[in-house]
Amino acid sequence: MVVLIVNVNQFARSFAEHLDSKDPLKKYKAEFYVKDNVYYLDGNSLGILSKRSEQTVLTILNSWKEYGIDGWTKGEYPWFYFSEKLAEKSAPLVGAKPEEVILTGSTTSNLHQLLATFYKPQNIRTKILADELNFPSDLYAIKSQIALRGLKTEDHLVLVKSKDGHTLLEDEIIEGMKEDVAVVILPSVLYRSGQVLDMKKLTDAAHERGIIIGFDLCHSIGAIPHALHETGVDFAFWCNYKHLNGGPGAVGGLFVHEKHLGKIPGLLGWFGSEKSKQFNLETEMTPSTTAGAYQLGTPHILSLAPLFGSLELFNEVGIDAIREKSLKLTGYMMNLIDHKLRGFDFTFGNPIGESSRGGHIYLVHEEAARICKALKKERVIPDFRMPNGIRLAPVALYSSFTDVWETVQILYSIMEKQTYKLFDNQRDVIA
Numbered sequence: 001m002v003v004l005i006v007n008v009n010q011f012a013r014s015f016a017e018h019l020d021s022k023d024p025l026k027k028y029k030a031e032f033y034v035k036d037n038v039y040y041l042d043g044n045s046l047g048i049l050s051k052r053s054e055q056t057v058l059t060i061l062n063s064w065k066e067y068g069i070d071g072w073t074k075g076e077y078p079w080f081y082f083s084e085k086l087a088e089k090s091a092p093l094v095g096a097k098p099e100e101v102i103l104t105g106s107t108t109s110n111l112h113q114l115l116a117t118f119y120k121p122q123n124i125r126t127k128i129l130a131d132e133l134n135f136p137s138d139l140y141a142i143k144s145q146i147a148l149r150g151l152k153t154e155d156h157l158v159l160v161k162s163k164d165g166h167t168l169l170e171d172e173i174i175e176g177m178k179e180d181v182a183v184v185i186l187p188s189v190l191y192r193s194g195q196v197l198d199m200k201k202l203t204d205a206a207h208e209r210g211i212i213i214g215f216d217l218c219h220s221i222g223a224i225p226h227a228l229h230e231t232g233v234d235f236a237f238w239c240n241y242k243h244l245n246g247g248p249g250a251v252g253g254l255f256v257h258e259k260h261l262g263k264i265p266g267l268l269g270w271f272g273s274e275k276s277k278q279f280n281l282e283t284e285m286t287p288s289t290t291a292g293a294y295q296l297g298t299p300h301i302l303s304l305a306p307l308f309g310s311l312e313l314f315n316e317v318g319i320d321a322i323r324e325k326s327l328k329l330t331g332y333m334m335n336l337i338d339h340k341l342r343g344f345d346f347t348f349g350n351p352i353g354e355s356s357r358g359g360h361i362y363l364v365h366e367e368a369a370r371i372c373k374a375l376k377k378e379r380v381i382p383d384f385r386m387p388n389g390i391r392l393a394p395v396a397l398y399s400s401f402t403d404v405w406e407t408v409q410i411l412y413s414i415m416e417k418q419t420y421k422l423f424d425n426q427r428d429v430i431a
């Protein structure tokens with residue numbers, strides 16, 4: 001018997017190239033406007049433009065040029081049905097029935113709408129349970145919804161604390177689900193550390209205690225699979241400009257579980273009407289019986305347009321294949337960092353295990369702000385998050401294993417030559 005001993009150096013560039021050669025998704029990189037020798041690792045904040053999205057924007061602009069007001073009902077994508085059509089295309093990504101989803105508003109305005117509907121403080125159940133690590137806009141929205149009920153935010157918003165400043169313990173969240181809690185709002189994936197929370201465990205625990213639960217999917221949609229319907233989550237809301245590449249200010253989305261459909265939303269507007277009745281323009285509204293009821297005014301057509309191209313791409317590839325590659329990319333990146341950057345005082349703020357690791361990694365370093373600036377100078381696009389975090393998101397559809405390898409070499413060179421010291425250790429305007 002001949003034994004072949006293959007000497008594979010998993011830290012060599014050739015190994016990255018080998019991984020790329022076996023990558024079933026590698027052809028999709030050509031669908032995006034990825035610049036040569038730029039390593040774009042910020043798709044968890046703002047995804048990049050795909051050629052399909054560009055095309056659907058042009059087609060929809062053309063329908064305006066061609067049809068004027070008749071574009072509402074004519075052309076390849078009649079505007080009147082945009083939000084519902086895109087909801088159908090989003091449903092597989094969140095594990096929902098099409099009628100449980102609608103594309104509308106923004107993350108923050110959708111949270112307002114959902115709390116206006118589901119937060120009904122009564123008797124002793126008057127509090128909202130959230131966590132101190134959630135994106136601040138959610139906390140601002142929650143506080144204003146509490147204040148709108150004439151209640152004090154100091155007494156009615158309960159924030160679960162983090163022990164390590166990066167992650168949450170599900171059991172501690174569950175401990176916070178007391179009999180005075182009316183609604184729980186949590187992220188599915190934390191925006192800084194990328195920790196994935198166990199939605200099923202949290203939803204079951206909330207429901208056993210008679211509490212409504214909703215999730216912010218901003219950092220999970222397009223990165224990890226969801227099963228919102230089956231899990232029984234009451235509602236969810238998200239943006240479409242991160243992993244889903246819908247463009248800056250893309251219209252957001254929301255989910256309302258089938259068991260709540262037919263309920264009258266807290267905020268009403270004519271686009272929430274039953275579609276066949278909307279243009280009767282009656283003083284008494286007939287709300288849609290789907291999640292479409294949660295819409296308010298005229299949809300932002302041009303900020304929905306890129307999503308036709310983008311969601312087509314996601315549905316073609318399938319979220320399971322995307323998650324599989326994303327985990328390989330982040331796992332590979334952590335391996336390389338662990339090997340190459342030992343001794344440079346980096347720690348991982350993201351969970352290491354696959355089941356609780358989202359679509360990005362989070363490197364913690366005291367000099368994080370200026371390391372990010374030095375990376376950008378060298379054509380690596382990360383983002384900095386206060387106080388000391390570097391988020392790096394190699395994205396399944398447009399990052400390669402070689403991109404990850406190059407990024408780690410560049411990071412090593414910045415640390416070794418201390419070129420980060422040429423910059424201030426302060427954030428720029430945005431990151």
Ligand SMILES: Cc1ncc(COP(=O)(O)O)c(C=O)c1O
Binds near residue numbers: 109135187216
């Ligand atoms: C988890 C999370 N929630 C909410 C927001 C705010 O969303 P928007 O500006 O789309 O309302 C963001 C990012 O901006 C986010 O990351």
Ligand SMILES: Nc1c(O)cccc1C(=O)C[C@H](N)C(=O)O
Binds near residue numbers: 044135191430
């Ligand atoms: N929505 C953003 C924007 O309008 C400008 C800059 C960044 C954003 C973001 O989405 C930030 C993002 N929520 C984060 O996870 O930090």
